[in-house]
Amino acid sequence: xxxxxxxxxxxxxxxxxxxxxxxxxxxxxxxxxxxxxxxxxxxxxxxxxxxxxxxxxxxxxxxxxxxxxxxxxxxxxxxxxxxxxxxxxxxxxxxxxxxxxxxxxxxxxxxxxxxxxxxxxxxxxxxxxxxxxxxxxxxxxxxxxxxxxxxxxxxxxxxxxxxxxxxxxxxxxxxxxxxxxxxxxxxxxxxxxxxxxxxxxxxxxxxxxxxxxxxxxxxxxxxxxxxxxxxxxxxxxxxxxxxxxxxxxxxxxxxxxxxxxxxxxxxxxxxxxxxxxxxxxxxxxxxxxxxxxxxxxxxxxxxxxxxxxxxxxxxxxxxxxxxxxxxxxxxxxxxxxxxxxxxxxxxxxxxxxxxxxxxxxxxxxxxxxxxxxxxxxxxxxxxxxxxxxxxxxxxxxxxxxxxxxxxxxxxxxxxxxxxxxxxxxxxxxxxxxxxxxx
Ligand code: XLS
Ligand code: CA
Ligand code: CA
Numbered sequence: 001x002x003x004x005x006x007x008x009x010x011x012x013x014x015x016x017x018x019x020x021x022x023x024x025x026x027x028x029x030x031x032x033x034x035x036x037x038x039x040x041x042x043x044x045x046x047x048x049x050x051x052x053x054x055x056x057x058x059x060x061x062x063x064x065x066x067x068x069x070x071x072x073x074x075x076x077x078x079x080x081x082x083x084x085x086x087x088x089x090x091x092x093x094x095x096x097x098x099x100x101x102x103x104x105x106x107x108x109x110x111x112x113x114x115x116x117x118x119x120x121x122x123x124x125x126x127x128x129x130x131x132x133x134x135x136x137x138x139x140x141x142x143x144x145x146x147x148x149x150x151x152x153x154x155x156x157x158x159x160x161x162x163x164x165x166x167x168x169x170x171x172x173x174x175x176x177x178x179x180x181x182x183x184x185x186x187x188x189x190x191x192x193x194x195x196x197x198x199x200x201x202x203x204x205x206x207x208x209x210x211x212x213x214x215x216x217x218x219x220x221x222x223x224x225x226x227x228x229x230x231x232x233x234x235x236x237x238x239x240x241x242x243x244x245x246x247x248x249x250x251x252x253x254x255x256x257x258x259x260x261x262x263x264x265x266x267x268x269x270x271x272x273x274x275x276x277x278x279x280x281x282x283x284x285x286x287x288x289x290x291x292x293x294x295x296x297x298x299x300x301x302x303x304x305x306x307x308x309x310x311x312x313x314x315x316x317x318x319x320x321x322x323x324x325x326x327x328x329x330x331x332x333x334x335x336x337x338x339x340x341x342x343x344x345x346x347x348x349x350x351x352x353x354x355x356x357x358x359x360x361x362x363x364x365x366x367x368x369x370x371x372x373x374x375x376x377x378x379x380x381x382x383x384x385x386x387x388x389x390x391x392x393x394x395x396x397x398x399x400x401x402x403x404x405x406x407x408x409x410x411x412x413x414x415x416x417x418x419x420x421x422x423x424x425x426x427x428x429x430x431x432x433x434x435x436x437x438x
Pocket of ligand 3: 267269270306308338
């Protein structure tokens with residue numbers, strides 16, 4: 001087969017002192033960490049959109065990326081991107097990919113044509129998967145780009161759009177199933193509102209729940225075994241997105257009795273847009289048993305939007321992998337690089353360099369988090385901090401044995417309270433020390 005990324009060989013481990021931008025410094029797929037090969041914790045995935053269809057255009061400028069498939073159009077372009085994508089993953093040793101229906105095939109001029117194009121491309125991708133052993137982490141449907149979705153898809157004010165979205169998502173579940181997708185993602189790009197002046201929020205939310213219920217029923221019908229995931233994001237492109245953050249989504253799912261069928265796909269940049277840290281979202285998903293998968297990227301602290309940058313902040317990757325280890329891993333989810341090279345990093349080589357940077361940051365984060373846990377640095381501190389709940393009145397509280405009157409009787413006798421320091425700076429310093437030493 002034609003080689004697309006000419007001059008770039010298979011990326012190898014060069015060790016942490018390597019100066020080669022095209023070598024891994026920390027990522028060694030088979031190195032054992034926390035009882036598993038690193039790659040089984042990380043389960044890296046390529047995002048089809050940012051990697052193969054992103055062209056660097058932004059609201060102020062045209063396409064800037066130079067790509068080996070430039071000049072091709074329509075189905076020929078889709079085929080070239082697929083072939084190049086699998087070459088890219090093979091060279092980086094990435095075992096999974098994630099895609100939107102719209103990423104893999106042209107829309108065509110009708111719904112029927114769109115579905116035919118998809119079927120044709122799914123066959124191409126299926127063959128590439130067989131040849132390389134690369135798997136599909138998740139599929140999804142782009143129900144936000146086309147102007148028909150101006151008012152949303154499942155939450156549109158227009159019932160015809162709701163119907164179209166149903167057909168589109170049904171097809172996306174079908175093809176994800178055919179490609180053996182281990183998950184299916186719902187990201188409600190325009191499922192929100194711009195102004196309450198024209199919005200029936202109650203009907204929109206009821207309809208959204210109806211839509212998700214239909215998806216669950218359909219998955220059962222075709223025996224799709226993948227995990228359904230909702231990807232929280234508070235805003236952008238809409239002013240307010242209904243899937244604001246993990247706890248909002250959980251409240252919604254529980255209200256409509258959908259909580260058994262969905263987990264979360266947590267994206268770092270969406271967490272920060274919601275005013276949370278990445279670790280906060282992972283933690284809240286984990287303690288509620290809904291940590292499904294991760295969109296690995298990072299935002300810019302000075303910009304209030306979704307910049308989808310490659311994740312290079314080791315402090316963040318460390319605390320993210322700390323949550324993943326605590327979760328006993330992320331499978332059947334993974335770490336999808338929902339990240340794009342900057343507009344000025346327009347050479348194809350930048351794609352490789354960026355993935356290597358992200359993979360290394362997470363590999364290092366995994367090693368540091370494992371070491372922190374092995375030494376029970378935070379665990380011991382936290383255990384001690386809450387030790388008052390293991391004896392006396394504290395034990396009675398957590399065993400639900402006391403009421404306000406009993407608490408009053410106790411407090412009247414024990415009102416000279418002594419607290420202990422939270423030692424935040426000490427803990428931050430310890431985490432830093434672990435990061436430096438590896
Ligand atoms: C956009 C989202 C999107 C989803 C998949 O902000 O991150 O890319 O991950 O539709
Ligand atoms: Ca995402
Ligand atoms: Ca994003």
